[in-house]
Amino acid sequence: MSNNTNSPSRIVLTGLSGTGKTTVGRIIAKRLGWRFYDTDIGVVKRANKPIEAVFADDGEAAFRALEHNALWRVTREKECVIAMGGGAILSPQNRAYLVEDCLLVCLDAKVDAMWQRLESSAVKRPLVAGADSLSRIRDLQAFRHPFYNLADVIVPTDDRSPEDIADDVIRAWEESSFACAVRVPGGSHHITAGWGVLDDLGTLLKAEGLKGAAYVISDSSVYPLYGDRALQALRKAGFEADAYVIPAGEANKTLETAAKVYDWLVSRRAERRHAIVALGGGVVTDLAGFIAATFLRGVPLVHVPTSLLSMVDAAVGGKTAVDHREGKNIVGAFYQPKLVVADVSVLQSLPKRELISGWAEVIKHAFITDEELLELLETRSGDISRIDPDITTQVIRRSIALKAAVVSEDEREETGRRTILNYGHTIGHAIEAAGAFTQLLHGEAVAIGMMGAAEIGRRLDITSPELVERQRSLIESYGLPTRATGVDKERVMAAMALDKKVSDRAINWVLLEDTGKTVLNNAVPASVVQDVVDGLLQ
Numbered sequence: 001m002s003n004n005t006n007s008p009s010r011i012v013l014t015g016l017s018g019t020g021k022t023t024v025g026r027i028i029a030k031r032l033g034w035r036f037y038d039t040d041i042g043v044v045k046r047a048n049k050p051i052e053a054v055f056a057d058d059g060e061a062a063f064r065a066l067e068h069n070a071l072w073r074v075t076r077e078k079e080c081v082i083a084m085g086g087g088a089i090l091s092p093q094n095r096a097y098l099v100e101d102c103l104l105v106c107l108d109a110k111v112d113a114m115w116q117r118l119e120s121s122a123v124k125r126p127l128v129a130g131a132d133s134l135s136r137i138r139d140l141q142a143f144r145h146p147f148y149n150l151a152d153v154i155v156p157t158d159d160r161s162p163e164d165i166a167d168d169v170i171r172a173w174e175e176s177s178f179a180c181a182v183r184v185p186g187g188s189h190h191i192t193a194g195w196g197v198l199d200d201l202g203t204l205l206k207a208e209g210l211k212g213a214a215y216v217i218s219d220s221s222v223y224p225l226y227g228d229r230a231l232q233a234l235r236k237a238g239f240e241a242d243a244y245v246i247p248a249g250e251a252n253k254t255l256e257t258a259a260k261v262y263d264w265l266v267s268r269r270a271e272r273r274h275a276i277v278a279l280g281g282g283v284v285t286d287l288a289g290f291i292a293a294t295f296l297r298g299v300p301l302v303h304v305p306t307s308l309l310s311m312v313d314a315a316v317g318g319k320t321a322v323d324h325r326e327g328k329n330i331v332g333a334f335y336q337p338k339l340v341v342a343d344v345s346v347l348q349s350l351p352k353r354e355l356i357s358g359w360a361e362v363i364k365h366a367f368i369t370d371e372e373l374l375e376l377l378e379t380r381s382g383d384i385s386r387i388d389p390d391i392t393t394q395v396i397r398r399s400i401a402l403k404a405a406v407v408s409e410d411e412r413e414e415t416g417r418r419t420i421l422n423y424g425h426t427i428g429h430a431i432e433a434a435g436a437f438t439q440l441l442h443g444e445a446v447a448i449g450m451m452g453a454a455e456i457g458r459r460l461d462i463t464s465p466e467l468v469e470r471q472r473s474l475i476e477s478y479g480l481p482t483r484a485t486g487v488d489k490e491r492v493m494a495a496m497a498l499d500k501k502v503s504d505r506a507i508n509w510v511l512l513e514d515t516g517k518t519v520l521n522n523a524v525p526a527s528v529v530q531d532v533v534d535g536l537l538q
């Protein structure tokens with residue numbers, strides 16, 4: 001029955017206890033011929049006692065840890081339905097497991113109906129134990145509402161049979177075809193990454209509930225290549241679509257350019273419900289994202305990243321900004337898009353050096369989080385670099401999902417999780433800045449910076465020499481540099497001191513313990529850094 005190859009291969013059910021997740025989940029699994037898991041059952045098995053006993057004997061924290069573990073154990077499973085405990089969605093770490101290839105469904109019920117169901121059920125749930133249980137459920141639902149809203153679909157369950165509810169879920173599953181989702185309080189959204197999906201742009205916007213007008217912002221290199229296709233796709237789906245084209249290049253990522261776009265939007269009488277569509281590389285997605293965040297205090301934003309860097313990095317995570325003459329990305333906002341559409345086929349026209357530069361972030365994602373992606377990058381480098389429709393799409397999807405997971409865990413760089421994405425960036429940024437952003441592209445500098453971080457790790461006995469060499473040979477096989485020539489060392493050191501990631505005067509280094517395992521270290525001796533930078537600049 002799983003005939004829709006684009007649909008996610010996992011369905012996860014969330015919602016308050018008493019909404020029928022287990023019953024409905026079993027029915028869906030049976031109909032699709034999939035396996036069924038229930039995190040509550042996982043907890044009971046592991047703890048070897050009922051959930052109430054886990055709560056009573058060991059406390060809620062112990063329960064949450066067991067629940068997290070139960071979810072983790074099924075994260076790599078395909079073709080399965082997972083019923084999650086009602087509170088599991090509150091944990092950012094759990095949410096990071098619900099990002100890739102996964103339809104998240106919330107079963108919703110009116111509080112009174114749910115209370116009655118729980119009260120009359122043979123098995124007494126903790127939720128209805130004791131007095132005042134109705135108002136407790138009310139409070140709980142109000143508190144959890146924003147988290148349940150992170151779901152892709154919300155299915156009402158009142159006065160409906162489990163079979164009916166299962167029908168709804170399966171229908172929603174058949175209609176969904178996104179590669180992954182960012183699940184954050186600031187705005188959950190889908191990311192579609194595929195070959196030729198630019199022509200589906202209008203349909204995809206519509207599926208997210210957008211309508212009316214769409215204002216495309218693009219640049220002078222991208223617009224002549226893909227502008228018409230984007231506008232046509234939007235118009236075909238009933239949007240009034242128009243475009244504003246900025247000159248290509250980082251020099252135009254400024255407030256001055258933004259001001260011109262505001263003028264244009266005002267002259268077009270753009271409204272608050274109309275969407276801004278960013279069609280271009282990271283310069284366009286950062287600028288258009290900033291405009292969408294600020295115009296009319298925020299209008300819907302759709303990213304259509306066209307460079308490799310913007311697909312796997314800039315368009316994912318909600319950071320938007322423009323540059324100031326004193327520095328890059330000085331003025332900006334966190335602002336999540338409603339949707340990201342990455343058409344891998346457009347990479348065929350990306351200038352070779354830009355493409356190669358983009359691989360640095362993909363390689364970074366692989367080393368910091370994913371051995372499997374790393375092996376794929378190593379064994380299929382030829383096909384991947386040539387932009388093979390299948391394998392390159394697969395790699396880009398995976399890389400996007402890894403960033404989406406990290407962002408879902410730490411939307412605003414508050415818990416430290418998002419910091420791991422800075423791997424290679426401390427020295428990388430400094431090298432970029434020392435060359436006044438003209439000698440090296442971002443990815444080239446990051447590749448060199450990753451070699452620096454690996455070498456620092458090796459000197460501190462954190463990174464093995466084998467891992468350093470593995471990283472070197474992968475970076476080289478994608479045509480990226482591992483050292484810089486003609487960059488002034490003093491300027492690199494000065495730029496590093498200025499780096500915005502400086503905390504308490506000490507730089508917080510992201511180092512690699514193993515593939516998929518980073519550590520933060522703010523006590524790297526200055527002499528080691530000096531020496532390593534020396535080695536990189538020879």
Ligand SMILES: NC(=O)c1ccc[n+]([C@@H]2O[C@H](COP(=O)([O-])OP(=O)(O)OC[C@H]3O[C@@H](n4cnc5c(N)ncnc54)[C@H](O)[C@@H]3O)[C@@H](O)[C@H]2O)c1
Pocket residue numbers: 219220221222225248249250253280281282283284286306307308309310313314315316317318319320321328329346347348349350351354442
């Ligand atoms: N917001 C974030 O989290 C984040 C993360 C990383 C980088 N960034 C920002 O991204 C920017 C760099 O992004 P970038 O490397 O994409 O630069 P870019 O947008 O300047 O694109 C590079 C060049 O390629 C062209 N181009 C893009 N797609 C093309 C295609 N398919 N075919 C032909 N030409 C194409 C562009 O017109 C441009 O000339 C920087 O401003 C950086 O600060 C932001």
Ligand SMILES: [Zn+2]
Pocket residue numbers: 313361425442446
């Ligand atoms: Zn980067």
